[in-house]
Amino acid sequence: MNRSIASGVVSVVSAKVVVLVVTALSTPLLYRFLGASAFGEYAFLLSVFAIYMIFVSSGVTDGVRKFLAEDRAAANWSEHVVGFYFRLAVSLAVLGALVLVVATRFGIVSLVFGSELTTYFYVLAALVVSAQFRDYARKTLMGFGLERYSEPLKVLDKLGFVAVAIPLTYVGVGVMGALAGHVFASVLVAAVGLVLVHRRVPLSCVFTKPSARFPRKEMFAFNSMSIALIFLLMSLYHIDIVMLHRFRTDAAVGNYRAALTLAEFLWFVPMAIQTVFVHSTSELWSQNRYGKISALASRTTRYTFLLTAVMAVGLAALANVAVPIYFGTEAEPAITPLLLLLPGALGFALARPILAVSQGEGTLRYPVVATGGAALINLVLNVALIPRYGMQGAAVATSVGYGSMFVFHCWSARLVGFDPLDDARIGRSVLTTVLAAVPIVALSTAITNPWLALAVVPPVGFAIFVAFALLIGALDPAEPFEVLSAFPDPIGSTADVIASRIAGAGSDGSTRNWLQVLLFVAGLSLLVSGLALGVLDPGV
Helix, strand or coil, X not given: CCHHHHHHHHHHHHHHXXXXXXXXXXXXXXXXXXXXXXXXXXXXXXXXXXXXHHHHHHXXXXXXXXXXXXXXXCCCXXXXXXXXXXXXXXXXXXXXXXXXXXXXXXXXHHHHHCHHHHHHHHHHHHHHHHHHHHHHHHHHHHHCCCHHHHHHHHHHHXXXXXXXXXXXXXXXXXXXXXHHHHHHHHHHHHHHHHHHHHHXXXXXXHHCCCCCCCCHHHHHHHHHHHHHHHHHHHHHHHHHHHHHHHHCCHHHHHHHHHHHHHHHHHHHHHHHHHHHHHHHHHHHHXXXXXXXXXXXXXXXXXXXXXXXXXXXXXXXXXXXHHHHHHHCHHHHHHXXXXXXXXXXXXXXXXXXXXXXXXXXXXXXXXXXXXXXXXXXXXXXXXXXXXXXXXXXXXXXXXXXXXXXXXXXXXXXXXXXXXXXXXXXXXXXXXHHHHHHHHHHHHHHHHCCCHHHHHHHHHHHHHHHHHHHHHHHCCCCCCHHHHHHCCCCCCHHXXXXXXXXXXXXXXXXXXXXXXXXXXXXXXXXXXXXXXXXXXXXXXXX
16 A cells, blocks of 8 residues: 555544544433434434435545546546536435425325424435535545545534534434434535635636536446445445334334444444545556556455454454443343344455445446345345344344455456455455454453453453464564554654564564564463463463
8 A cells, every 4th residue: 555545544544533432422322312212213314314315415426536536637627527516416415305305295204204204304305405515525625635634524524413413312302403413513514625625626616617528428427327336335234224113113223223333333444445445546547557456455455354353353252341331231132233243344344445446447337236236135134034033133134245245346356457355365364363253252251340341352352363463474564564654753654664674674584483482472471461360260
């Protein structure tokens, strides 16, 4: 991963870490203030809204991000792209909001979803417009490579939502208060984002029409395929919620949404990579650098596997402790669905960067087919399992659908023209995960104090996992420092020096031998210390 792309990933990851922390603090508060049933209603409404916004927003946001990143020689290319997609965003937002208002006013929403939810759809109509310009502004900045601006806007969006939604739900406004938080935050982000876009490209370009040579047909074709792709992706995210709302109580939907929230925490780094790769690899594709693309994709697949796997193992080991502490004892039914969702969440995490590289190429036929295959599996299994098994059935169906994404998109990638498994070391990564899971789970089981387990298991488990990854060869000794070298100084420069020294010292093959000895000694010392302090039971 070159430094420019890596720095973009670091910018996105940094913002996602902040968003993750804010989400981690606010979600259990929302769950408690709303209650399981109202939280289920809220989750259902957001799922319906997300599916609806596919047809309003996805062609605009993916298109402006991709075509701005392309290095084209046409005069005023950036201005024409920004103006074209702004006009399209306005048209679709107005049309989308009107359709929602008309459907609500004439009873269609009541007929389909029930009269108790009707009022909420008027708020969702307002959210259609504000969310459209929020996303347009952010994705336009990303198309310019300005993640240092677009990602803080995502933080602002989350903070704005929390600042309004949490107080309103606390005083009893309920679901309407949570939706009001989304409207306020999206309006705020849209306003700030459009000002930042205007500084880069004057928004007066909206009134300037490009020449006949402007590739409108190419853009509309990409938009259409992008809408199909996002629709299939969103079905993977939301069909289980929609079907659970049909066959089970709102409390079941709320607890299942709680399980999904924890499982989706695994995606924050893969989603950051996916966000940056769409426009970053678009430039590589335009330069025909196929070898570079395969090397980048396969190495990213390996890093994603290792990072997501250690998080999944830790979350599985601490599920019985984390869920009641995080959401409250009312959410204990979410533990089993969470455990069932984790394998699929890992597979989906691996598919995300691969899909982004394919999107960067621009020909979306194979990614759409691959995603469609996973979506079909997900739909069939949800239809078969949810009526009989409820939350557990939804978790199994969704996990299988998520996991199949990795298989299908590896096939798609090779048809597109790159190999995401070239240096992925999947076998070594799987072996690392299996071997590391044993002591991590044993450690979490041995520690009976839940707060002590939450404090000890994550850092110790991470150290154990990295040790196994280095010993087995899933990770080279210099690679962690190569990744850190993309961070701002002094971290970046220091890590770069260390990576160079390790690479130089390892040229004679001695580094790995010494590293194995040191890691064995460290692991043995950790075990002895745990036994001596009474943290570990000798019987374990």
